[in-house]
Amino acid sequence: MNDTREQLTRQIIDAGRFLYGRGWSPATSSNYSARLSTGRALLTVSGKHKGQLGVDDVLETDLAGNSLEPGKKPSAETLLHTQLYAWRPEIGAVLHTHSVNATVLSRLTPGDCLELEDYELQKAFAGVTTHEGRVSVPIFDNDQDIARLAARVQPWLDAHPECPGYLIRGHGLYTWGLRMSDALRQVEAFEFLFECELKVMTLRGGAR
Numbered sequence: 001m002n003d004t005r006e007q008l009t010r011q012i013i014d015a016g017r018f019l020y021g022r023g024w025s026p027a028t029s030s031n032y033s034a035r036l037s038t039g040r041a042l043l044t045v046s047g048k049h050k051g052q053l054g055v056d057d058v059l060e061t062d063l064a065g066n067s068l069e070p071g072k073k074p075s076a077e078t079l080l081h082t083q084l085y086a087w088r089p090e091i092g093a094v095l096h097t098h099s100v101n102a103t104v105l106s107r108l109t110p111g112d113c114l115e116l117e118d119y120e121l122q123k124a125f126a127g128v129t130t131h132e133g134r135v136s137v138p139i140f141d142n143d144q145d146i147a148r149l150a151a152r153v154q155p156w157l158d159a160h161p162e163c164p165g166y167l168i169r170g171h172g173l174y175t176w177g178l179r180m181s182d183a184l185r186q187v188e189a190f191e192f193l194f195e196c197e198l199k200v201m202t203l204r205g206g207a208r
C-alpha cells in the first residue's frame with residue numbers, strides 16, 4: 001500500500017531534521033519532496049527552516065510544477081522536483097541539499113562532469129554493484145530561471161537514465177530514489193564521496 005499524505009509529510013519533516021543536523025541544508029536552503037500519487041507530489045513550502053519543518057510546511061503540486069494549494073508559496077525550485085517525477089514513474093522522493101562540500105567541489109571541478117571512480121561506496125547508488133564502474137555526476141551552471149535550468153537538465157536525464165543525481169555549480173545537489181530512505185542514502189553517499197574527492201584534491205595540491 002502507498003504511504004499516506006501524513007506518512008509522507010512525516011518523512012519530509014524527518015529528512016529535514018536529519019539533513020539540517022548534518023549541515024547540508026543551512027539557512028533555509030534546500031527543498032524536499034515525495035510522490036503522493038501518479039500525478040501529484042508533496043513538496044516543501046518556500047523559505048522554511050529545514051530543521052524545523054511542521055506539517056503545514058508542505059504543499060501539493062501537480063507534475064507540471066503548479067501548486068494545488070494557493071495559500072502556500074511553493075519552493076522556488078519546484079520544477080526541478082516535478083520534472084523528475086514526470087520523467088520516471090518509479091521515483092518516489094527527491095532531495096535537494098546545499099552542503100559546503102557540494103558547493104565547493106562543484107566550483108573546483110573543471111568541465112561539466114564530476115567522475116567518481118574506484119570507490120566502494122559507489123555501490124550505495126541504485127543499480128551500482130561494483131566499485132569498478134564510473135558514476136558520472138553532471139554539473140549544470142546555476143540559473144535563477146528554474147524553467148531554463150530544468151530545460152538544460154532534461155536532455156542529460158534522458159540520455160543517462162541511470163543517473164543518481166546532479167550538481168548545480170556553486171549551489172548544491174539533487175538526488176532521488178524509490179523511497180525517501182533511498183534518496184537519503186544517496187545524499188549520504190554523495191556527501192561521503194564529495195568529501196573524499198576534496199581531500200584527494202587537497203592532498204594532491206589542487207584540482208585535477
Ligand SMILES: CSC[C@@H](O)[C@@H](O)C(=O)COP(=O)(O)O
Pocket residue numbers: 027028029030031044045046047048074075076077096098
Ligand atoms: C536560502 S538560499 C537557497 C534558495 O535560493 C534555494 O536554492 C533553495 O534551495 C531553497 O529555496 P526554497 O524556495 O525555500 O525551496
Ligand SMILES: [Zn+2]
Pocket residue numbers: 029030031077096098171172
Ligand atoms: Zn537550492
